[in-house]
Amino acid sequence: MSDPAKLKVVKQVDRPDILFSIARLPESTQLYVGSSDQRVYSFDAFDEKSKPQAFVGHRSYVSGLVLTDSGQLVSGGYDGRLIWWNRESRDQVRSLTAHQKWIRRVDVTPDGRTVVTVADDMVCRLWDAESGKLLRELRGHKPQTPHHFPSMLFCTGISSDGKLLATADKVGHIVVWEISSGKKLKELDAPKMYTWDPKQRIHSIGGIRSLAFSADSRLLAVGGIGQIGNIDHLGALARLEVFDWQKGERTHEFPGDKFKGLFERLIFHPQGKWLLGAGGDHNGFIKFIDLDSKKVIRQEKAPMHIHDLVVDENYNRIYAAGHGKVVVWEMDG
Template sequence: MAADPKQLKIVKNLNSRGIAFAIDRVPKTNRVFYGSSDFKVYELDVGAKKPDSKALEGAGHQSYVTCVVLAGKSIVTGSYDCQLVWWDAGTKKQVRAVKDAHAKRIRRLAASPDGLIVASVSDDMDVKLWDVATGKLKATLKDHKPMTPHHYPSMLYAVAFSHDGKLLATADKVGHIVVWDVATAKKVKSLEAPVMYTWDPRQRRHSIGGIRSVAFSGDDRLLAVGGIGKIGNIDHLGGPSRIEIFDWKAGKRLHQIEDGKFKGLVEQISFHPDGNWFVVAGGDHNGFISIYETKSGKLIKQEKAPMHVHQFVVNEDHDTIFAVGHQKVVTWEMKVPEPKKKPAEKKPAEKKPAKKKKG
C-alpha cells in the first residue's frame, strides 16, 4: 500500500521500560528491539494483543544503552559504558562483548545494508568499523576534532551508511560533517553546518547543540543533517529544530529549515525511497514528528509527539513509523485510506402474480 504523509497519525502508544534511547526492527514484522536507561535491551512485539517488553539474556551493559542495530542474524548494541555487545537475534542471548570498544561514551551505531559491517561513533571522536561476524575492528577513521573552537570537549553524535553501502556519513557537535569511502576508510568529502553549534560566553561559558542525525536520500545524492539552531537559553533546549540538506558531492547546501513551533533537537531523519519527502523527529522536553517535501523544503504534516523522540525506524512500505523516547514506544501510520465501498444496490422486489379467485 502506498504511503501518504498527510495521513500521519498515532495508532499505538505503549510504555517502555525506562527511557528508550534506540530502536531497530526485525524486517517485515512488528517486532522491535530497544535500548533503555535501565542498562537493558528489550524485545517488544508491537503488534501483539498484549505487548510486553522482554529483556535479552546476558551480562549486557553497565550504563545507558544508547544504540541498537540489527545486522544479519545479530543484534549489536552500544552504551555509555564504552562496550559493544553482540546478541543472537534468534535466541535473544548475548554472544560477545567488546570492552573498551571506544575510550568514551558510544553515541550511535549504523549497520551496513548487507549486515556485514557496523559503524560506531563516540565522544572519543573516532569512527570505527566492525566486522559483524567476528566482532573484530576493521578500521578506525579519524577527522573529527576532540576539542571545540572554544577549547571544550567535542562530541560525535551521528552516523549513517549510504543505501548502496559504499559510503558512510558522520557528524559532530560543532557541525563538521564527513563522508567516507567504506572500502578504503578514506575521507571523500567534508561539509560544515556551524549554525547547529551554540557557544555562550556570558552566562555559563558553555557550548551546546550539535548535529544529532544524518541520512542519505534513497539515491544517495542528497545528505540531510538534523540538530538545533542557535539556542537562547543554554539551560534548556530553547532553540528551533533545524535541518540542512546538501548536494554533498557538489558541496552545495540546498535547504536550511528551522521550526520555532516545535523546538529542540532533530534526533532522526529518514527519506522516502523515491526522495520526494522525508520524516524527522526529536524534541526538547516535549516531542515532535514532522514531514517535509524534499524539493521545496515545505512542511507537509506535523504532529506533537507524546514524548521526546530519541530514534525511529520505518517499515519497508514506508507507511509505518516505530519510535522510542521518554518512557514510550509509539507507532505512527501514513497509510492511504482505502476507498469506501459503495453500498450494494437493492434489486426491486419481484411482484408475485395475483391469485385467481375461484368461481
C-alpha cells in the first residue's frame, strides 16, 4: 500500500483546457476541476459515460477548489471571487469578491470548517466555510518585490491538526501563522526560489508555489524552482527545501537532479513514508522523497505539467490536474 515503487497510471482524461485545481468527493472517484475556461467541471474519473458538468460563474481562471465540512464546493479564481456551489444543482449558493487581485490558492482546514484564500493583493483571508463570513485577515507579505514590481502570494499549507497555516510569496518569503489567533509565529526565507535577473533580461521569475506541513507539524516543506539562468523559460530544476520551522533551520535541501520546473503541489504521507511533490515546465513530473534518508525514492515524468493534485483516503491513489489532462496514478500494485 502507498508504495511509490508500484506507481502506475491507471487513468488519463484528455481535456481541451488548462486545469489549475482539483478536488475529490470523499470515498469516491467524483472529481471537480477548475479550468482556464472560467468554469468548474465535475465528472467521475472512472466512468467513461460521465459527461463533465459545468459550474458557470467565474470570470477568469479557476485556481482553487475545496470541499467543506457540509459538502459544499468552494472555488476561487483569478477574478478574485470566491463562490460556494450546490454540488447537485450546480447553482451558486454564495458569491463574493474575496480579493482585489488574483486568488492563487484556496485551501481548507482539515475539519472542513474554515476556507483559506491567498491572492496577489498579498493578503491571506480566512472564511467561515458555512456562512461565508470573513473570520480573519493575515498580512505579512510585501506588496512589491525588492525591484519595484508587484509581488504575488502563491500558496498556503495547513497543518494536519488544523492549528498552523503557512503562506509563501514570490520572493521566497514564508510566514507561519497560528490559525486560532492570527498570530505570526515565524518568518522564514527561501531566496533561491526567486530569480531576479538584473543584467540579461531585467525582470524576475519563480517564487514559492507549494507548502506542506509534516504530520507532526514539525517540518514545513517548501517547493518552487531553483535559480534560473535563462528566465525566458522555467529553465531550472524543481527545487524543494524543508524547514524545522520553529527553529528556523533548513533541514533538507533538494536542488533537483532530473526534472525542471515548479513544484506546484506537496503532500506528506501521514506516517511519514514519503513526501510527494509534482509540477513541471513544458513537461510534468511526479516525485517521492524520503526525508529520513534524504533521498528521492522515485521520480517519473508525468503526462502533463501538473498544477494540482489530491490523494485518496488511503494515500494509494493520486488524482492530478494540469495542462490539458487529468491523470490518476495508483500505488497498490
